[in-house]
Amino acid sequence: MDFKTGDEVEVCSNDEGFRGAWYEAKIIRSMPRLNRYTVAYDSIVEETDASRNLRETVDAAYVRPRPIFARDGIFAIQQQVDAFYNDGWWEGVVSGLLGSVRRAKYSVSFPSTGDVMEFLPSELRPHLDWVNGEWVDPQTQVSSFAGVCSTEDMSGKMFRKGTSVEVSSDVEGFHGAWFPATVIKSVRNKFLVEYRDLTTDDETEPLKESVDSLHIRPTPPGILAPGKFKYLEEVDAYYNDGWWVGVISKIIDDSKYIVYFRTWGQEIEFRYEDLRPHHDWISGRWFRASQVLELD
Secondary structure: OOOOOOOEEEEEOOOOOOOOOEEEEEEEEEEOOOOEEEEEEEEEEOOOOOOOEEEEEEEHHHEEEOOOOOOOOOOOOOOEEEEEEOOEEEEEEEEEEEOOOOOOEEEEEEOOOOEEEEEOHHHEEEOOEEEOOEEEOHHHHOOOOOOOOOHHHHHHHHOOOOOEEEEOOOOOOOOOEEEEEEEEEEEOOEEEEEEEEEEOOOOOOEEEEEEEHHHEEEOOOOOOOOOOOOOOEEEEEEEOOEEEEEEEEEEEEOOEEEEEEOOOOEEEEEEHHHEEEOEEEEOOEEEEOOOEOOOO
16 A cells, blocks of 8 residues: 555554554655655654654555544453554453443453553554455454354354443334444343443433344444545444444535435434444354445
């Protein structure tokens, strides 16, 4: 992937003590013939002048775009994440939830060092791999149980206590939406979940509900569209505390879109951050929906 001056990127290093981390930077100069870039780091400063950001010339193989991901601040136990530490993003695994879901801290273990540390949700992000010019969620790429387990077996293995999930409902007025939640307890193919944004009637605490395996799924890959959505692209829009499938019917600009909902025959304006590509969960795997659809 070619970068131009001003592009925001991440840079890795093979130097001892820095190996495995990704550091945020901006492209200062592109040298395509040499396949190299000069970058200025966002958080690393020069040793001799702390007022100046460190600049360095690096091989193109050590540069990638910054990942685009859903920033909901909810992570599951055993989820692969990147944690921001010592000015860079380090790969780890969520090993514990401290406090309530809404006011959480997470303990993260780092397999490379054996260390366990605590982080705020704002200091974490889903771990994604940059493979052949695309962002890939490694956990969703290997989570196929089709032909191996029954639906009940699959659900029991995937949706353990602390797992971030989405829940659907057959109740009139909610059909078709998926609501973010966390598994509190699982017994066979029944799950007690706590919704992230839905509350009890008196609005004093998060709503808890028991659901079966037909109405629960993992959180979709945390990958947003690279830059903008296309006209007639199928998306999920966050509205009334849940994700509803719709189609981009008008592009206002790169940060605002009009989405058409067939279910209601209605168009609503959304910000870019409140949209995501639509995925379908089928036989234990995520499938990207067709990008361009007809409105009728």
